[in-house]
Amino acid sequence: MQYSNQQSTRQESATEQLLAPSPAAQPTSGPLTREELQLAARNHSMPLEALHREVTPPGLHYVLAHFDIPDLDASPWHLRIGGAVERALELSMAALRRDPAITIPVTLECAGNGRSLLEPRPPSQPWVLEAVGTAHWTGVPLAYLLGKAGVLPDAVEVVFTGADAGVQGGVPQQYARSLPIREALRPDVVLAYKMNGADLPPQHGYPLRLVVPAWYGMASVKWLESIEVVKGPFAGFQQAVAYRYQGSADDAGSPVSRIRVRSLMVPPGVPDFFTRERFLPAGPVMLEGRAWSGEGAVTAVEVGIDGTWLPAHLDKPLGGYAWRRWSLPWVASTGGHVLACRATDITGATQPLEQNWNYQGMGNNVVQRVSVSVE
Amino acid sequence: MQYSNQQSTRQESATEQLLAPSPAAQPTSGPLTREELQLAARNHSMPLEALHREVTPPGLHYVLAHFDIPDLDASPWHLRIGGAVERALELSMAALRRDPAITIPVTLECAGNGRSLLEPRPPSQPWVLEAVGTAHWTGVPLAYLLGKAGVLPDAVEVVFTGADAGVQGGVPQQYARSLPIREALRPDVVLAYKMNGADLPPQHGYPLRLVVPAWYGMASVKWLESIEVVKGPFAGFQQAVAYRYQGSADDAGSPVSRIRVRSLMVPPGVPDFFTRERFLPAGPVMLEGRAWSGEGAVTAVEVGIDGTWLPAHLDKPLGGYAWRRWSLPWVASTGGHVLACRATDITGATQPLEQNWNYQGMGNNVVQRVSVSVE
Numbered sequence: 001m002q003y004s005n006q007q008s009t010r011q012e013s014a015t016e017q018l019l020a021p022s023p024a025a026q027p028t029s030g031p032l033t034r035e036e037l038q039l040a041a042r043n044h045s046m047p048l049e050a051l052h053r054e055v056t057p058p059g060l061h062y063v064l065a066h067f068d069i070p071d072l073d074a075s076p077w078h079l080r081i082g083g084a085v086e087r088a089l090e091l092s093m094a095a096l097r098r099d100p101a102i103t104i105p106v107t108l109e110c111a112g113n114g115r116s117l118l119e120p121r122p123p124s125q126p127w128v129l130e131a132v133g134t135a136h137w138t139g140v141p142l143a144y145l146l147g148k149a150g151v152l153p154d155a156v157e158v159v160f161t162g163a164d165a166g167v168q169g170g171v172p173q174q175y176a177r178s179l180p181i182r183e184a185l186r187p188d189v190v191l192a193y194k195m196n197g198a199d200l201p202p203q204h205g206y207p208l209r210l211v212v213p214a215w216y217g218m219a220s221v222k223w224l225e226s227i228e229v230v231k232g233p234f235a236g237f238q239q240a241v242a243y244r245y246q247g248s249a250d251d252a253g254s255p256v257s258r259i260r261v262r263s264l265m266v267p268p269g270v271p272d273f274f275t276r277e278r279f280l281p282a283g284p285v286m287l288e289g290r291a292w293s294g295e296g297a298v299t300a301v302e303v304g305i306d307g308t309w310l311p312a313h314l315d316k317p318l319g320g321y322a323w324r325r326w327s328l329p330w331v332a333s334t335g336g337h338v339l340a341c342r343a344t345d346i347t348g349a350t351q352p353l354e355q356n357w358n359y360q361g362m363g364n365n366v367v368q369r370v371s372v373s374v375e
Numbered sequence: 376m377q378y379s380n381q382q383s384t385r386q387e388s389a390t391e392q393l394l395a396p397s398p399a400a401q402p403t404s405g406p407l408t409r410e411e412l413q414l415a416a417r418n419h420s421m422p423l424e425a426l427h428r429e430v431t432p433p434g435l436h437y438v439l440a441h442f443d444i445p446d447l448d449a450s451p452w453h454l455r456i457g458g459a460v461e462r463a464l465e466l467s468m469a470a471l472r473r474d475p476a477i478t479i480p481v482t483l484e485c486a487g488n489g490r491s492l493l494e495p496r497p498p499s500q501p502w503v504l505e506a507v508g509t510a511h512w513t514g515v516p517l518a519y520l521l522g523k524a525g526v527l528p529d530a531v532e533v534v535f536t537g538a539d540a541g542v543q544g545g546v547p548q549q550y551a552r553s554l555p556i557r558e559a560l561r562p563d564v565v566l567a568y569k570m571n572g573a574d575l576p577p578q579h580g581y582p583l584r585l586v587v588p589a590w591y592g593m594a595s596v597k598w599l600e601s602i603e604v605v606k607g608p609f610a611g612f613q614q615a616v617a618y619r620y621q622g623s624a625d626d627a628g629s630p631v632s633r634i635r636v637r638s639l640m641v642p643p644g645v646p647d648f649f650t651r652e653r654f655l656p657a658g659p660v661m662l663e664g665r666a667w668s669g670e671g672a673v674t675a676v677e678v679g680i681d682g683t684w685l686p687a688h689l690d691k692p693l694g695g696y697a698w699r700r701w702s703l704p705w706v707a708s709t710g711g712h713v714l715a716c717r718a719t720d721i722t723g724a725t726q727p728l729e730q731n732w733n734y735q736g737m738g739n740n741v742v743q744r745v746s747v748s749v750e
Binding site for chain 1: 400405406407408409410411412413414415416417419420422424425427428432433434435436438440441442443444446491498499501502503505540541542543544547576577578579645646647648649650651654
């Protein structure tokens with residue numbers, strides 16, 4: 001069953017009576033709700049031990065889908081490119097696969113990562129720390145297809161629409177986001193049909209998705225159905241209402257775009273099943289993790305051991321848009337310890353030690369802290 | 376990094392001082408806790424729309440790992456078979472791949488599925504409804520390898536130990552479960568190295584796992600390291616303490632084994648992002664889902680529409696241990712409706728309409744209810 005445009009259109013009349021658009025309910029200091037648990041059950045985190053891996057396999061890579069994951073057939077699938085172009089195009093998957101392809105390793109992170117740690121907590125997908133992953137994405141450069149279509153001089157944005165449909169903030173919609181023309185023409189923005197060398201898994205956008213390196217995941221529209229070049233700013237829900245840095249409900253705010261610098265650590269030792277508290281024996285242990293930024297290269301990672309910060313060793317990054325491994329040998333002494341990691345990027349931006357709160361819980365990159373018991 | 380036996384052994388001294396074994400904290404009517412959210416973030420549900428698919432791809436299939444997912448290398452990997460056998464064996468993955476292989480479609484479900492819906496709620500992995508999936512598993516029949524090793528006449532159980540290690544209920548452990556000899560010798564119990572025709576993904580037990588068709592998932596030990604034939608009942612934590620039907624903390628209870636009859640429905644229409652409430656237009660819609668039982672064939676599925684039960688059409692099952700598609704055309708009329716589905720198996724067992732509570736929240740197979748708004 002596919003959620004077609006037709007269904008989406010019929011849907012609009014069904015929900016006209018709903019409230020004015022809002023990103024979500026009010027932030028709360030109350031307990032987790034059933035609605036948040038339902039979202040946590042659907043949307044998958046990358047277990048932190050997968051930070052051992054330079055490339056994240058499907059099933060470990062994070063997944064967020066606003067609506068249902070479409071079940072699409074690649075054979076009849078066509079991508080439409082239209083709007084402010086010289087030649088509208090309609091391309092089959094077979095045609096797209098004949099176009100020149102590139103493969104790029106990209107770290108994608110959800111803009112809402114870390115949201116459940118915020119106080120008060122914006123009610124939405126309640127990520128803890130792990131909404132991240134790195135994969136090799138293969139497909140046709142978007143710039144190549146935009147070149148084929150011919151972008152008109154007065155075009156300002158490119159709108160990408162996925163096949164996934166539903167209601168958010170009272171607004172019936174297919175998931176859609178735009179990019180400014182200058183971002184859309186970057187040579188590394190790709191219409192991907194392969195992840196790590198295999199066809200896209202359903203949850204990652206089969207048969208075709210956008211991948212926008214350096215931007216938070218909301219820009220990388222999955223189940224891509226159409227591309228429309230437009231002459232004015234796109235005002236769709238996911239652009240104008242959701243994914244904004246707002247101080248309050250009344251604040252128009254500013255759009256979320258590039259990934260803020262962040263690092264994560266593989267929690268050392270072994271876990272307690274329920275509490276996820278970590279246990280490890282006294283003695284030498286290699287602390288390690290990965291660091292990334294959408295603003296430019298990661299230039300330093302410091303590891304905090306009970307409040308003392310030490311510089312970590314940095315490996316070469318997998319690519320310009322992928323995370324970098326960091327490591328630091330530590331001799332664990334008996335007792336309880338709190339470990340942390342903090343990355344800095346080439347712009348000088350560094351991770352905050354305390355939460356940088358905003359109304360929708362976006363771009364949270366506070367340092368991770370890991371408590372360990374050493375015996 | 377591998378969580379080796381050595382590490383696990385060193386771990387024991389680290390946690391000797393912990394409390395006596397207990398499956399988890401007391402059941403609660405309180406709000407969801409941070410510990411439960413952490414587990415929900417790690418352990419992945421199958422989104423209900425994946426019920427459209429007869430076979431569940433990795434990344435949509437449910438995943439539960441008690442401890443960290445090991446990062447194992449298949450080249451040095453060896454499976455040890457020992458204990459009450461005529462000939463202890465140590466087999467490389469290459470050797471196992473030369474043995475005769477079978478492929479079986481199997482529906483696996485977590486024994487704790489539905490736990491978060493229980494009142495009071497046992498604190499553990501807080502599944503909603505979707506801890507299920509169906510895959511084709513390929514590997515060597517366990518009976519073949521037990522035949523090679525030669526089971527001694529006084530053997531009573533076979534113990535399977537995975538490489539995943541941690542602490543649960545105060546007990547340091549590698550994950551381990553046993554099967555009675557008669558179950559271990561069933562021709563359909565398989566040591567699988569492929570899922571849906573590809574190497575096992577890390578989270579499904581790479582490089583080797585047990586698959587025990589008809590039993591809840593806890594029996595299908597992942598990251599399988601050793602098989603030991605024993606002359607007495609295995610008293611490991613996951614056998615003697617966890618995975619039991621208990622009335623209270625003091626009740627020894629009875630072991631969880633076969634999957635109780637269950638059905639699920641693809642929620643029709645499209646969702647609201649936050650509430651997951653469903654919206655659909657008035658008119659004809661095909662209600663559909665899947666039904667399964669570990670006790671024998673599913674013989675009937677009834678669909679409840681606002682409290683009236685109607686028989687669904689049943690497709691042929693994918694196999695003797697896999698789910699069966701059911702469907703029922705419905706003409707949706709304007710307004711709110713509550714849909715439900717209820718399966719019955721060949722033993723006459725049917726899903727309860729109200730929760731069948733037990734202390735650990737095991738084997739919950741209450742009927743699913745889906746609220747829809749039709750306009």
